[in-house]
Amino acid sequence: MKLERPEHPAPVDAADRKGIRPVICYPVEGLPRPDLAAYRAAREGWSLVAEVLVPPREARTFEVPAGWFFRIVSVEGPQVGDLNLFAAENLGERFFSGKTRALHGTHLSTGDRMWSCLPHLRPMATITDDTLDWYGFDAFGGSVHDVIGTRCDPYTHALLSGGEQYHHCCHSNLTRAVADHWGLPAKAAELHVHDVLNVFMCTGFTRETGQYFMKASPVRPGDHLEFMAEIDLLGALSACPGGDCSAEHSSDVAACHPLKVQVFRPKAPPVGWVSPGPNAYDRSHGQE
Ligand SMILES: [Zn+2]
Numbered sequence: 001m002k003l004e005r006p007e008h009p010a011p012v013d014a015a016d017r018k019g020i021r022p023v024i025c026y027p028v029e030g031l032p033r034p035d036l037a038a039y040r041a042a043r044e045g046w047s048l049v050a051e052v053l054v055p056p057r058e059a060r061t062f063e064v065p066a067g068w069f070f071r072i073v074s075v076e077g078p079q080v081g082d083l084n085l086f087a088a089e090n091l092g093e094r095f096f097s098g099k100t101r102a103l104h105g106t107h108l109s110t111g112d113r114m115w116s117c118l119p120h121l122r123p124m125a126t127i128t129d130d131t132l133d134w135y136g137f138d139a140f141g142g143s144v145h146d147v148i149g150t151r152c153d154p155y156t157h158a159l160l161s162g163g164e165q166y167h168h169c170c171h172s173n174l175t176r177a178v179a180d181h182w183g184l185p186a187k188a189a190e191l192h193v194h195d196v197l198n199v200f201m202c203t204g205f206t207r208e209t210g211q212y213f214m215k216a217s218p219v220r221p222g223d224h225l226e227f228m229a230e231i232d233l234l235g236a237l238s239a240c241p242g243g244d245c246s247a248e249h250s251s252d253v254a255a256c257h258p259l260k261v262q263v264f265r266p267k268a269p270p271v272g273w274v275s276p277g278p279n280a281y282d283r284s285h286g287q288e
Contacts, residue, residue: 001209001210001211002209025102026102026103028103031103033111034113036110036111036128038270038272039128039228039273040128040129041271042069042228042266042269042270042273044267045266046264047264048263049263049264049265050261050262050263051262051263052237052260052261053075053259053260053261054237055239056239056241056258057168057240057241057252058173058238058239059082059173059177059237060236060237061178061181062235062236063088063234063235064235065088065229065265066229066230066231066232066233067228067266067273068228069128069228069229069264070226070227070235070261070263070264071129071227071262072224072237072259072260073222073224073262074200074220074223075257075260076258077244077255078200078218078219078243078244079200079257080199080201080217080242080245081198081199082151082170082173082174082197082237082238083095083196083197083198083235083236083237084193084235084237085114085116085235085236086234086235087120088232093116093124094116094194095115095116095117095195095196096115096116096117096121097147097150097195098195099115099121100112100113100114100115101147101148103115104147106143106146106148106204107137107145107148108127108145108146108147109127109130109133110127110128110130111126112127113126113127116231119283120278122230122231123230123231124229125229126230127225128228129224129226130145131222131224132144132200132219132223135218140206140213140215141205141206141207142202142203142213143203144201144202144218145197145198145199145201146197146198146201146203146204147198148203148204148212149198149203149212151171151174151195151238152169152171152240152241153169153171153172154166154172154250155171156250157169157250161250166251168241168252169249169250170196171193172186173238173239174236174238175189175190175193176189178190178192178236193236200219200223201214201245202216202217202218215245216245217244217245217246219244228270230275230276231275231276237261239257239259240256241254241256243255243256243257
């Protein structure tokens with residue numbers, strides 16, 4: 001955080017320097033854009049082929065082949081979900097929250113994509129519907145589906161609580177789910193767990209101090225966030241112990257609800273769509 005009282009005096013041209021207008025780091029106009037109309041048309045006559053219920057304070061995995069769709073659905077009550085994505089056959093290619101944030105902003109919605117980590121950097125999934133798109137940004141600067149938080153984890157909790165042990169943070173839930181899927185010990189599996197898309201979570205940064213905040217999620221049963229898988233995916237979703245994240249997480253105090261994942265097989269993939277290949281960079285890094 002910035003000092004309440006700076007230790008160094010402002011230079012004479014401070015106002016000029018601070019008055020420079022910002023420029024967007026990554027103008028998205030340069031990115032390959034998804035043909036959303038074609039994606040949405042492919043939903044016509046699709047079949048619901050799998051449903052996974054994620055119990056409160058637990059995580060579950062699910063598989064979605066390229067060109068298929070999945071929805072994360074609110075059931076029973078307001079609940080936040082922490083989503084990890086992996087290439088189905090390659091644990092090393094996973095969701096890159098930081099670059100997704102740099103490309104699409106702090107909070108995702110329809111048309112935005114979840115990008116994979118370096119050296120892959122290709123779209124893993126595209127958001128095709130968001131029933132909370134009406135929320136926009138509130139008066140506090142908050143919004144839903146952020147890529148600014150990380151995932152609640154027992155290490156941060158131990159630091160802040162004087163060493164308390166809590167085993168149902170999203171990091172641990174995702175670790176157990178990934179461990180079960182790949183038959184790995186927890187200590188090996190947790191190395192693959194990564195920063196998440198905070199589905200339905202309402203977050204922002206305070207204007208005064210720039211601190212990460214959360215507030216009660218506006219999600220209600222029946223709401224969903226829908227994606228099309230750009231590559232063969234393994235997803236892992238945790239129903240956060242924070243519930244609607246109105247008060248606290250990393251404990252069993254909050255009211256928690258399950259989340260449902262639905263997987264849909266379209267009759268045919270979107271017209272004109274091709275699963276993205278490897279990134280165009282040659283990976284030589286300038287080395288002779
Ligand atoms: Zn969590």
